Amino acid sequence: MLATFAELSTPLLADACLRRGVPLRAAPPGIRAVAVGQRIAGRVLPVRHYGSVDVFLEAFGRAEAGDVLVIDNGGRADEACVGDLAVLEAEAAGVAGLVVWGLHRDTPELVEIGLPVFSYGNYPPGPVRLDEREPEALTAARFGPHLVSDDDVVFGDDDGVLFVAAEHAEDVLAVAQQIRHTEREQARRIRAGETLRRQTSFDDYLTRRASDPAYTFRQHLRRTGGAIEE
Numbered sequence: 001m002l003a004t005f006a007e008l009s010t011p012l013l014a015d016a017c018l019r020r021g022v023p024l025r026a027a028p029p030g031i032r033a034v035a036v037g038q039r040i041a042g043r044v045l046p047v048r049h050y051g052s053v054d055v056f057l058e059a060f061g062r063a064e065a066g067d068v069l070v071i072d073n074g075g076r077a078d079e080a081c082v083g084d085l086a087v088l089e090a091e092a093a094g095v096a097g098l099v100v101w102g103l104h105r106d107t108p109e110l111v112e113i114g115l116p117v118f119s120y121g122n123y124p125p126g127p128v129r130l131d132e133r134e135p136e137a138l139t140a141a142r143f144g145p146h147l148v149s150d151d152d153v154v155f156g157d158d159d160g161v162l163f164v165a166a167e168h169a170e171d172v173l174a175v176a177q178q179i180r181h182t183e184r185e186q187a188r189r190i191r192a193g194e195t196l197r198r199q200t201s202f203d204d205y206l207t208r209r210a211s212d213p214a215y216t217f218r219q220h221l222r223r224t225g226g227a228i229e230e
Helices: 010-020 054-060 084-092 107-113 166-191 202-211 217-224
Strands: 040-048 068-072 080-082 097-101 117-119 141-143 146-148 152-157 160-165
Touching: 010 152, 010 160, 010 166, 040 054, 040 097, 040 141, 054 068, 054 084, 068 141, 080 097, 084 097, 084 107, 097 141, 097 152, 152 166, 160 166, 202 217
Parallel strands: 040 068, 068 097, 097 117
Antiparallel strands: 040 152, 141 146, 152 160
């Protein structure tokens, strides 16, 4: 999955989801990789955090090579729920990366380890609480408004994180490849002096929209074979 994603991006996947009518589930804005340039793509390994690392260790026992640990820490900004030891253990379990709805710590150590970790920032204190565990602790994780499970695939890069149902992942990746090819060709033509307005027959679009206000630019792009919005 990561190899297929290597030439793509989360913006391309988001556009592909829109084009194919696949629900667009993006992590709330602000999520970043600990080290710039890190990328992830793999099956979701969900886990909910309640203040103790034991739930992570239990999740690692269920991990398959290439899984991405998706941690539901409720978006808390008052504690860091993962650090270097948890990430090292994840690496030893064959996990391909971590995505945290919350914060991390031990930043220099995580950079040195090199396993991709996406979170909403760093914070020195760890948890001081121990909440009651839910039955779904290892089967589903909340991430902002989304509920994800091992029926989902997660993708992440410098633009953010997306969740796609596994049953749609191959189709979304294929469409994203098509969009990438179209956009790269459009970029080449712009550099060669052919403006995007000319490529997309923008004047024709304005003329048609004047007579048909319901005619959208997305419809026009589909008719002309262009790509910029989706």
